Amino acid sequence: MSSDHDAPHRQQPTLLEAVVGLEAVAAAGDDDRFGPALALVGGLFGSAGPAEAAAAGPRLAALLPGAPPFPRAHLAMVVGACVENGADPVGCAGPVLAGLRGALTGTQRLTRRWAQTGGGPLPDPEGDDPVEAHDRVADPAHLDAWHAHLAVVGWWTLHLWQRAAWAVYAHPPVRREARTSGVTDVLLELFERYDGGRHDFKGLAHLALVLDDEPLLVLDRPTGTGYLLRMDGLGDTFQLHTLLAEVLIGGGHLPGTRPDPEVVALARTSVPDDRRVVATGAFNLVAPDGSWPWNEGTPSDIPVVDGVRTLVLEPPPYERSWSAGRLLQEVPGDLRLERVLPPAEAAQRLARTVPAQPAEPAFR
Structure with a gap:
């Protein structure tokens, strides 16, 4: 058996x-x-x-x-x-x-x-x-x-x-x-x-x-300069704003106050703890037609002009700040400068843009 x-x-x-x-x-x-x-x-x-x-x-x-x-x-x-x-x-x-x-x-x-x-x-x-x-x-x-x-x-x-x-x-x-x-x-x-x-x-x-390996043309109206950058893994415009300040002000290309290193790290790869770290705006982000992209939006909101997303920087009309970090903590982000535009090219591209429309708020 x-x-x-x-x-x-x-x-x-x-x-x-x-x-x-x-x-x-x-x-x-x-x-x-x-x-x-x-x-x-x-x-x-x-x-x-x-x-x-x-x-x-x-x-x-x-x-x-x-x-x-x-x-x-x-x-x-x-x-x-x-x-x-x-x-x-x-x-x-x-x-x-x-x-x-x-x-x-x-x-x-x-x-x-x-x-x-x-x-x-x-x-x-x-x-x-x-x-x-x-x-x-x-x-x-x-x-x-x-x-x-x-x-x-x-x-x-x-x-x-x-x-x-x-x-x-x-x-x-x-x-x-x-x-x-x-x-x-x-x-x-x-x-x-x-x-x-x-x-x-x-x-x-x-x-x-999220835009990956995406070129971004940035024109600074006060100085008349222009920059070609490349975005990777950027999930919100607050994050882009911080990294623009780090690359362009921190890199010595534009005047202003460089962001705190901790703020920059949180915009790239760092994971936040229980503390509230505050980021401060350095620019007014403006589309080539004069409209104001929302900081709460995404870099994909930036319009494409002549085949490349194009953003104009203007002086901030008022002081603004927000909690530093990334909306998408799982996605590391980066912004790299590829080249500085020759003065004539920057001037030509800026001439085709419209100054910011003062009635529309950029931060909502």
Whole structure:
């Protein structure tokens, strides 16, 4: 008679073996087994090495479009974890960002139908029943059962897609490709339309708009000088303002007070502690048409003139200060001076700009 002690010991599969199993389940279209197979992959991720995680990422990302709607968001989270552990971010980003777009579209459907069916507090994904939400929003005259299901799925899983998208957008090649392809513009528009109240997309929007290896032409009106610089990883205009002062005033090119080294370090790579370190404005940042870009905005707001983003520096109309640091602590930032424009070129470019319009505040 055999006993449990006589049974052969089952060796735990590796992460990649579990991925193969999930791929087989997906190929078979077996939605009932997809969740357990995905749970096995997720459970093995913590013990996997970086090489396994890197290899698993693109393979798991390829399964996202065909995955069942609810497990799909959890699969996206595993893909994001793979990217954070070395998987190719560009190879993983497309399905993740497409999934975020789908979830945002679903939430719009849900909030719209919720308002049409009496309004009131929107469902709580942590405590309410998605079936009840589906029954409320589904109506063939307004939203068929399948799209109602996707609306509920989007509302219940949006936070997972947001985190997975952050993992891929943290990488400059993804930001460049998504911006060039128009994916970022679509997502930004969906962020603007979002009216669910449960999510704040400001950080993700700033991350998506970060400019990498981007030239910046700066013209200083008081001195008539010009500078070509290059931006990397700058997520907000406060950060750019500090680094402009460091490079141009600290570098001896413009008069003024050099920023405190701690303020500069916080704008580049340092992580803030509990103290409030104050940065002080050195310029008025002005667009070539005389409008005032917001310090609270992003360097991507700076207009492109003749193929290069162009900014004019003018004396500050009033004293302004802000908390030093970076909006995106995870992203290191830098600004480098590439060349000083010859006086004739600087004068020619300045002649095509408009002085600041005095009625519009730059700091809001």
